[in-house]
Each structure stands twice: as C-alpha cells, then as structure tokens.
Amino acid sequence: MRFHKIPEETVRRLPIYLRGLAVSPEQGQTHISSESLAAFVGVNSWQIRKDFSYFGEFGTRGVGYNIERLAREIKRILRLDVIRKAALVGVGDLGSALLAYPGFGAYGLDISAAFDVDPAKIGTRVNGVQIEGIEGLDRLKDRDISLAIVAVPRAAAQATVDRLVAAGIKGILNFAPCKVDIPKRVKLITLDIAMELARLPYYIPRAGRMDEEQRADSARQLQL
C-alpha cells in the first residue's frame, strides 16, 4: 500500500499519537499498549490499531508498541523526520503569536522566515526571526523553505497564496477567513479560528424544547 492511500482522517490522527507518545505517562518505559495510548490521547484503541495497520505492524500482542520506534515511524510517514522550514507571511497580532509559539519544534517545524508589508516592522526581530519585506517571498526556493503560514488580512490572502505557490511552496496553513484558490499540487489547510468557536453554540442545548418549535416556525417562514 502506498502512503498516499492512507485516509485523510488517519493522517489527521497520526500527529495526535505522536503528541501523545511524547508526553505519555509511559515515558521511561520502552513499550505502550494500544489501550494505554488510547486512554491518553482520547481515541479508541481499535481505531489506533486500524490506523497503524495502514502502514504495517508495530505492536506485539501482550507487549504493545515500542514507543521510540513507533514515534520514529510516525514521523517518517508524516515526513516529519527532517527539519521542515516554514515561512510566515503577515506579522500582525496572530502572526507575532505564531512566531513566539514554542509548539512547532516538537514536530521538527522551524519558522525560519517572516514577511510583512509594514515598513515599520521590516528589519525588526520577533523571537529571533528578522522580519523581511514581501519581495523576499520570491526567493523562498533558494532557502529550502517548503511550507508557509498565511496570517494576512482576508483581502490579501489570495495574492499572498499565489505568490507563495509561484515561489515553489508545497504546503500552506492559512489563517485568513476565506477560501483561496490553489493548484492541486499544493496542499492547503485553512484554519478559521472564529469559525471554530462558531461551531460550539450548536452543541449547547437551549432551555426547554425550543428546537422543534423553532424548526417548525422556520419551516413555515421559508415556504419560498
């Protein structure tokens, strides 16, 4: 089975396992059972075993998974086994917070360049990274940077992404709250923070049995 046949949802869970292995209570031990990993990361143990079955067998019945080997293999599959350099575009409040965020290193991710249009920011340093003008985006290819984080205002998102694609960037994490068009060969993940928060109220029950009533009410209103 080729790696690219691994389902998207499994790829989504692999970093969760990796994160769990790094901080699990089994630290200092050599092995971890799927049940123990399951309890720690909050995924069913059968799901874990199924996810791992896509890329081979790691576990031994009764012994469990060798933690170090499993982590190394997940990193290899996720292609996190080498340091990956990323460029940040847009050093506003969110961009600055991302530059200061310590969590990327655990995955071998290094935000090694940052770009902004604001002349007042260019040349200053945030967390050791010197901010450059966006004309520098066109030279990313020479700097072994394959990933980019887009934290620009919505109106600038498409132009920024177009420029990154032209510069040979292969994967983009976009925080701008909009759809951007991108060639199929480039992987785009859009993370709209406000939208994530906006998903919560749906799950919050209203007082009483309002829903059925409201639904009937709206159905009436919507006889178009």
Place this chain on the structure above:
Amino acid sequence: MRFHKIPEETVRRLPIYLRGLAVSPEQGQTHISSESLAAFVGVNSWQIRKDFSYFGEFGTRGVGYNIERLAREIKRILRLDVIRKAALVGVGDLGSALLAYPGFGAYGLDISAAFDVDPAKIGTRVNGVQIEGIEGLDRLKDRDISLAIVAVPRAAAQATVDRLVAAGIKGILNFAPCKVDIPKRVKLITLDIAMELARLPYYIPRAGRMDEEQRADSARQLQL
C-alpha cells in the same frame, strides 16, 4: 428531524456557507444559486444541497436561495442568532492575538472577559477587555458567559477546563496542545496549531520514488 441529528461534518460546513454568504459577489442581489455558492466557498453544489436538506428546503429551482433568509436560518441552526459571550483564559501571545482578532463579531461571538494568572497583566486592558484574575472564573455563570477559549500552557489546561466546567461553561475551544478530559455534556473543540502545520509535509512529495523503498526499509526494521 431533530437538529442534533445533523452530521458533525455538516455542522462543520454550515459556518463556511455563512462566511461565504457574507462576502459573496452576490452581495446586493437577493438570491444565490447552489452552484454559485459552491464555487465561492469551495464545496460541491450537491454537498451544499444535501447539507441544507437536513434542515429543510430553502431553494427554488432556477431562482436559488434567498441570501438573507438562508443566512438567518443557518445562524438559527448554529444557535448564532443571539450574541454569544465567551471568556478567554490565558492572555499570553496567542490569547492577546485572539482578543485583538476582529473575526469573531461576524458570528455574533463576543469575547467579553479575559483571565490570566499573571499579576502584571491583571487590570490591564487588551482591545477594550480588562484582564481579570482567574478567581473570577468561578463567577462566569452570573455573567451570561457560556463559551470559553483556553489559551493556557499545556500544564494548566486540565485544571482550567475543570474550573470552566464547574462554572457552567457549555462549550470550550482549547488551544493547549493536549487532550483534556471533559464531561459529555460540554462540547470541546481542540485546535492544536502546530499539529495542523505538522499535517502538511505528508502531502509534499519527496524527490524520486523514495516512499516504496522507505516503507520496505521500515517494514524490515520493524520486525519486532
């Protein structure tokens, strides 16, 4: 059909449609076709029609969806038809960026309270919100705050979430990169930003046909 029978993935897409309706090129017009909305938000038109079918019929063949009614109905279904107050816990770099982020208002979300343990921060204001000590968390119920954003370090995440649950919070957006345990009645969405970036390299092809070889290689190594 009860609202809670709407699939999670549909609930995930509804805010995308809402976002699209708010900024689509059809602004100023009364109706939008599923095809036009599809092209604008990047979701297939059949998927849009299927998603809308879960909660009733909005469209008229040949005329499309009434934009205003559709937006109103999606807001109602997502329970975003009233202002939702949220508390932010943890006013570090990320928390400060979230307080300054202008995108929440579009969904009727209002971060109206912010909490931190740092005495130097307590009493100061970020984007008009005065930062309070975390003892104030216990009085959230009196302030009509049902949502919370957790942007504390990993080590403080579980205790923070426990305290929010005890204070009657019904939905939590957690940025701390860890699993937290929570009662079923509270909805938790965890957003691990580094992990999202870590998903990208998987989709970036390596030079040559390394994958098959590496897989065979790792299968050999992993004969446990």
